[in-house]
Ligand SMILES: Cc1ncc(COP(=O)(O)O)c(C=O)c1O
């Protein structure tokens with residue numbers, strides 16, 4: 001398979017970078033997101049040869065061409081092995097069947113019980129190797145609607161060359177999610193409860209990246225899915241699950257509970273690499289901007305409405321920019337203009353040509369709050385499966401797209417992260433795994449912060465002394 005040598009910005013006005021540079025940079029200096037200059041295609045026989053391999057070996061073969069010479073072969077293998085050693089299931093991402101031709105891909109066996117661990121554990125290892133080599137010290141700032149934050153803290157806690165600041169919307173994450181972020185005792189961890197919603201957290205994060213003086217002074221790095229390495233790690237489980245269902249000899253479809261569009265974008269990359277994905281279905285909760293955009297062509301923000309699937313309470317869906325870049329023929333100026341309209345006017349209209357391109361790849365659906373509860377209840381009663389509300393959104397939307405082609409719905413978090421919603425739906429409270437059983441007894445530590453760039457930057461500078 002050909003190797004990717006460079007990553008380019010979706011806004012076309014930042015220097016092209018190597019894999020390691022793009023990973024440590026996060027957001028491009030023109031405000032865009034890095035993508036591979038071109039996506040390598042994995043030949044049919046190499047996809048077939050993934051059957052029966054360990055998750056780690058498959059991960060190595062799928063990701064290696066994207067890494068270029070940033071990491072040596074043995075070094076990269078060792079990084080992958082360390083990343084997944086702490087997962088609670090030997091298959092890492094096992095499949096379970098919930099109906100004729102309908103499967104759940106369980107992505108919650110990592111240390112913080114959500115799919116974020118697949119990428120964050122890998123990024124943690126990659127950062128450590130890269131920073132030790134360069135002697136650099138970085139300040140990671142992340143925005144979270146609940147799961148990215150805990151996964152990032154878990155991956156970077158206690159590291160001597162990293163400070164990690166996580167912005168989460170105060171009162172809008174589940175109690176388990178909040179405690180996962182506020183109970184770690186390491187002094188390099190800073191949980192910041194922001195007065196606002198997730199879009200505010202993500203907007204302030206991007207503002208920090210666009211303030212070059214601050215960015216350079218603190219050595220700002222990002223581990224949200226704006227970071228290409230996050231997306232890359234998530235490509236792997238599309239391959240492993242599809243191959244175990246017969247790919248590349250037969251096609252497979254995926255439904256992805258979607259918010260910031262990072263996870264489904266990884267599926268889009270898998271498809272571009274040659275994995276025969278028939279349908280790629282975007283499943284949204286009541287914050288349905290992506291479903292509306294695909295249906296009408298109007299990408300218009302309406303304000304975030306809190307839901308029982310809080311990690312998907314997002315309106316400004318960051319990675320959508322990456323598919324727009326392709327849909328507009330990789331015209332960075334056109335993308336920059338759309339993003340400008342989004343910022344100044346709260347939305348934009350997708351051109352007819354780009355909309356047709358998007359519709360050729362993606363389907364979409366929306367799931368209401370009542371439907372989410374009903375789906376959790378039905379899966380519990382019919383299949384004995386307890387699923388989290390995000391997964392329920394996926395299962396519900398996937399129901400409209402079932403066919404003779406196997407459908408895989410991504411099960412993105414463990415139900416115990418959202419016990420109130422699950423208990424309300426099923427009458428039973430899902431227990432936390434043993435290693436987290438004392439989560440509610442641990443003391444919490446967090447700082448309440450305003451939705452104000454200057455105040456946030458001042459706090460980060462003071463805490464890091466930079
Ligand atoms: C449990 C869960 N499901 C789904 C999503 C949506 O994923 P994405 O933001 O990659 O679209 C998230 C947040 O990212 C999440 O934490």
Ligand SMILES: N[C@@H](CCOP(=O)(O)O)C(=O)O
Pocket residue numbers: 143144145146147148149223224225226259260262311312318
């Ligand atoms: N749902 C996410 C929001 C941030 O998404 P990311 O994939 O861009 O990090 C969360 O749980 O924090």
